[in-house]
Amino acid sequence: MALELSREKTLITHAQTRRARFLGYDIVAQHSDTKIARGRRSVNGAIGLRVPPEVIRNKCAQYCRHGKPAQRPQMLDDTDYTIVSKYQAEYRGVVQYYLLAGDVHRLQKLRWTMETSMLKTLAGKRRSTVNTMARKYKTTVKTDHGPRTCFQVTVPRSDGRKPLVARFGGIPLHRQPTATLEDHKPVLGASRGNELIHRLLSGACEICGSTDKVEVHHIRHLADLDKPGRREKPAWVRLMAMRRRKTLVTCRPCHEAIHAGRPTTQPTA
Secondary structure, three states, rough: OOOOOOOOOOOOOOOOHHHHHHHHOEEOOOHHHHHHHHHHOOOOOEEEEEEOOHHHHHHHHHHHHOOOOOOOHHHOOOOHHHHHHHHHHHHHHHHHHHOOOHHHHHHHHHHHHHHHHHHHHHHHEEEHHHHHHHHHHEEEEEEEEEEEEEEEEOOOOOOOOOOEEEEEEEEOOOOOEEEOOOOOOOOOOOOOOOOOHHHHHHHOOOOOOOOOEEEEEEEHHHHHHHOOOOOOOOHHHHHHHOOOOOOEOOOOOHHHHHHHHOOOOOOOO
């Protein structure tokens, strides 16, 4: 193709003995003399994707202190619902990105590390023990790959509304060849006194005050609220920018208006 290769950016390696790194995956040429299909070795020479071992080590290290899973002090002021929600968001993000890997089951180590850290955080908040927290929130959920053990926090709501449910675990670590990669980095910081759960429990739209079919609108970055080219910021943008929030509790009509680019009613406060 008459292309000129850069020595600094080009790697030539033996695919069966070494791995090439691309977009966070290790790319290998598979080899197995025991997997036979239709009278021939079906795996040999096929390209496979793997989870890099250092990725698992680095992810686990974020939840450890002195080599052991530890509580996260910045979360001790959060509710149990928020703590479990944040851990699940972080764990789900990693799993969903590596669902194409043939050895995605190796993320089991990360699950155990995060689970232990989460239970220690809950125990630290409640001044209790890990075993007590595990017994309190442990449950079993059904998945396409059979039942899975997880930890679940349920917050009941009045007026016949469905309870709020936060769950950690329950995600089967099985390769999905047709999975769509989602590389969304969740917000890790604690929200202190401005927790989403309190706003959800209030059951009112933060734009118009309606209590019918309350939902949550999310944005990725606060900087998205101040994109150039907008003549006049909508009411919901001004409200989120003023409160420095990435989430906004809305009713269904206001939520649909936001996504459709239509104006919403003026905020009530």
